[in-house]
Amino acid sequence: MINKNILLLILLFFTFFKSVDTLAFDIGVVDATAMDSVDCTGDLSNLSIVVENFGTQQVDSFYVYINVNGTLVDSTSIVQSITAGQQLNISLGNYSVFSLPENMISLSTGLPNATLDVQTSNDQYVLYTYSRLSGIYTIGCSTCDFSTVNDAFDHLNDYGVCGPTTFNIEDGIYNTSQLNLSSYVGMSAANPVVFQSTSQDSSAVTLEIYSSPSLVFNAVSNITFRKIKVDPYAGSIGIQLKNVSNFTIENCWIRDAELQTGYAGTGPSFHDVRILNNNFTDGSLLKLGGNSSATLNTNGLVEVVNNRFHNSKMRFILMKDLLIEGNYIDYPTDNHTLDVMTCLNSIITKNNIESSSDLSLYMVGCSNIEVTNNFLRGDGNVIYISNSDTINIVNNSMYQYDADNDIGEAFHFQSSSKIDFINNMVLSQEYGNLFFLSDTSMINPHHNMYYSPSDSLVKYNWSEIYVNYQDWTGSYQKDSSSWNLNPNYISPIDLHIYNHVIANGSAYSYPGIIEDFDGEPRNPLEFDIGADEIDLDYTTLRDIAFISTAEPSNSSCLQADSIQLLVANYSTFQIDSFALVIHSFGTQSSVIWNYTSLPAGDTVLVNMGKYNFSPNTRYDLTMTLALPNGEFDNYTLNNEGSVVYQYLGEPNIQVSTITDCISDVELSVPHQEYSTLNWSTGATSSIITVSPPGVWTVSLTDLNGCVVNKSITLN
Template sequence: MGIKLKLLTFFVITSFWAKAQLSGNYTIGGSSPNYSTFTAAVNSLNNLGISGNVVFNVAAATYNENIVINNFAGNSTYSVTFKSTNNDSTSVILSYPSGTSATNNYTVKFNQAKNIYFQSMTLQRAGVDDYSTVVEIANSSTKLNFKSLIIKNNSTASAGDYSSLVIGKNTNLSNLSNFNFSNNRFENGTYGIFLQGLSSGTLANNLSINNNLFSNQYRTTIYAAYQNSPVINNNLISSSSTYYNFHSIDFLYCNSGVEIIGNQFNLNSGEAIYIVNSQGSGGANGMIFNNFIALSGNNSNAMTLSNSGSFHIYFNSINMYGGTATGCLFTGSNTMHNYFANNILNSPTSAKLMLVSSTTTTPFDYCDYNDYKTAGYIGDWKTSTNISSLATWKSTSNVDAFSISANPNFISNTNLHIQSSAVQRAGTSALTSPSISVDFDGKNRHYINPDMGAHELSFDDLKITKSLLEDQMCISKNYSLKITIKNISNHNFSIVNLPVYYKFKGNIISELKNISNLSPNDSIEYIFLTKINASPVGNYNVSTWLSLTMDANPSNDSSFKNIMISPNPVINMPIDTSICAGNSVTLSPGTAYDAFLWSTGDTTSFITLDTSAYGIGGKFISVTVTKFGCQSKDSTLVVFKNCTGFEENYNFQKTQIYPNPTTNFININCNNGIKEFEIRDISGKVLINKSKIHENIDVSALEKGIYFVILYGNNSVFNSIFIKQ
């Protein structure tokens, strides 16, 4: 009895474990897998459900089967991921042959499924039969994520939706919502992605198609109907389809904040962007920004808005190089409140750039700063057709006042990055929101005058190439600081009130410089109005810099200069000297200087003077000395006297002549008796002779200069000089 009870308990527990919900990591294929096929793994999901997040790591192989993922227990809370073990999307291939009927027309079908991820593998239909849908989404499936997949079939000329790569149609009252496609490659198919919500009154939500590669769809690349705020960004779409009604992005009743941003279209024919009955609402405007659209075929359109309004269409580059194409078509009475700016519409052939139908009333709230360049017609404005000149277009439409007609110089017909062109800095940043501040490549746009089109070629870069300032400064002097600014930008540069600065001893000086149309690699100079006062003595750094918003290379915006402030040198010149003719005198300020410049023109540290060069009389001799770039100047009076006319005797003691220099009078004080005195000029000519000395001797009538005073006493003579000012 005990043994039977134990066996019964074992079987019950074993049975419970065998039917436990899935949770954690499992393997499909390979050596000793949890499941040998996708079908086995999906059956466990559908039958048991999950109690935690589940990841199926799939071994590299081709799995020839198709699967249906249903609504299983736990999928509202937890997710299930199917991914290749080695993260190589080419190594795991889930394949199912194409068929001749709608029965089992899928490789993967989602039936009320939710929270499912497929990642890093190939999903495909093999064979060439028409019924070749790869992924079918049905019955209110939601929260499906497709990442880094290759999704393909072999259908290249079928127009039926049964050959779609991904298709989802509502067949009940619940919407298909919350789908994310990122970093996938879609090859062939009638439709790349076909997703249809419930109705114009009940829109599906959260459709995101980003960073995918679509190639060679025959009828439509992306069809989205009855969607709320779908996001189609950064996809590369190419097609050589000749289908008469080919659409690349086809929106029907897609409202409230539609995003079509950063996509690249290389198409043979048809429509790149086709939007019907779609409106921005509640302040959520449609956004069509930064798209490259290249059309090579006839009868193709870059963009159509039919009964669709409140779209902001900014910074798109359109090139129609195949003949009779149309750039942008606006038609229908509900096409209104659109904003169209900073776009390039170019055609080297006979394409018509703009077609505004007479069925519209006021299609634009704003239309300006666009580039229209064509060998054909600018376009039609309602009943005015085949407008050939931009001037006529402006006057007829009353829009595009600041638009231009310039060759954008695209790199090629399909690579719509611009080269040097008049569209650079020709756009406007004064755009009604929502707008965009980066270009096709994610580079920041200029905050005032961006380039037209999806590519921002221009960049701003100013460089301070040098600061000009004396290396050696002298105490208490003022010095001008000059900087040289070079335009390293790839366009002519203009700015009002560029802030420029310098810093000295911790003090920052800020000034403003205007630059007008400075060509690339040209330079201008700026001298700061506020000079540098050299004080006190010492070594210092002077830094200069500029402040340019959105500078491409801020590292070259500054410059540094080392300076030394030195004291003025002290000169030790002798006092005034008086010598007799025939003698010489040597003058020297000292030797501790870097340079000398005498008033005689000599540059030695001393000079020797005599009457052979200067004759009788007085002469001021000056010298300028330099030390560390600083200069000082001093002078002395050297008087050469004719001593033969009188003999000087030094019995006159404590004799004073004052004031000296003088302007009007001199006084002579002497302790010896004076019989006579004379005043002579430097040539020896007697100008005043008196036998009696008054207290004040009037010399006001004398010219400015140097004069001798000679005093005669008993057996003695005294002579001196004074200066008349």
């Protein structure tokens, strides 16, 4: 058995040596610094460390270990004497700034005098460095550079950039508080910043931000926001731009929200802004510009190009150098689809705009605006212009449909001047005027094509003076080289035209317009009316022509009972059906379909069938061929013919007694217009007095020499 005293001595021995070792060699870290805690990746930053000898013996050497983000990157042997209780500031040298936005640097000491440092609790010191950004960073996953979009915005706000920077946001729905980006370090054209969906799909990354405004960009430049869905709570401000420049929003989905500029009362709020290829849906509004207290934006082009607005609309106020191009806009539940107010030197081109309520294009207080190559559709005013000047409306295709059976003008122009209305194609379904003009001198129209069911083309002055097409082009000397013809759009939705012979080459070659709605080149030698420049395809061109009327014919004294026409087929293929539209005294009376085959290039006598011609009735007929093979005729100037026809039937002689004369009677026949009358007595009046008995005969002769006789015998 071991003696208890021996065990006690052994225990005291180990305790003594442990105490002596701890007290003898204990080196620890008191402080550490990175001389540049915020710097650019790749730049050198000086690391320094303050160590203290916590032991009782002098330390002549020890190691410093440098760990970054959990990985040992360096170990340094320090050979320098430190007496007990002494502190020493040691520079570890320059190290390249580490690549992560946030870096954890752990500095620790060990092996004092090449022995174990058993008191390790004071060996380590941790500090953090934050890099200015440059390169590609990820957001939204456990291994990403930033866990949330807020973290990325905060880091950019706090530390800035050193070079071009891209944030790729992983797929998902991000419920977050307001995102606010303000001016940051390193912001320049050389250091653009991009926020985008990693998958390049705007429906895959959704920012659901339940505050208004949701995203605020304030005093920043050279930013691109790409392929992200912004879906805040209904009707709020989704994105607000305040004092931004060189800013692009592209291929994003803006749902039920406003994308707007913060108004600046003392100066321009933004410039060089591009809104490109975005999808605005569910009542969204793009609202750029100032308010009544702001000044005109004069600092650079603002482009709104190739966006889709479904049940959404646009509004621009106090803008200059604005380009609105290639957008599709439909807003079926409200008016004012596109508002342009107090704007200057701007272009509206190649847009497809529809409003099923009113006011497809609303323009007030503007100057020097080009409206070219657009498809414009609306129920009510297609274009409304007030208090504006130098507005050039050129080569547009426009359609006014009548959804609510009202009467309204397609174009309402008031209190304005210098409006060029040139090369436009207009089809209206409403029975109102095409134009309201407060003064006819404001407009310079020519080389247009109009078609409307109304006889009135223009109403002008507030006293409601109505002018038809003939007087407008005649006594008013407006719309020279214009046409009163149906544009025959492909459909009410698609305002392209096909093989329209009259529109082809009939326009004025307007300076500066070198493309059409689709971006296809204009032919300067055959400049077309409307937004769609066409090339005729004669292999599919439909053209039937009205040559003459064979029956009814005034050259025959026989009563007509049918309509027979001489019809030519100028198409390059056979026509198997067509319609004959008959107007009597200007009012459509009937439509007759015929299914006689017309070979290409032939002229054929076609019997259109029975027609009830009453005797002693004058017919002033206008007959128009239409719809060859059920499609519109590509050349309509040869479709129409007219005939004036009257068949003299046997006159009805009426006998009347004369009250104050027992023996004499009056003979009378109804007056027949466009004919002469002769009695056997030599009288030419429609009423004669005779004394029976006897036989009396009356003769009627029409303008073509046809004669009918009727006799009466009185006993």
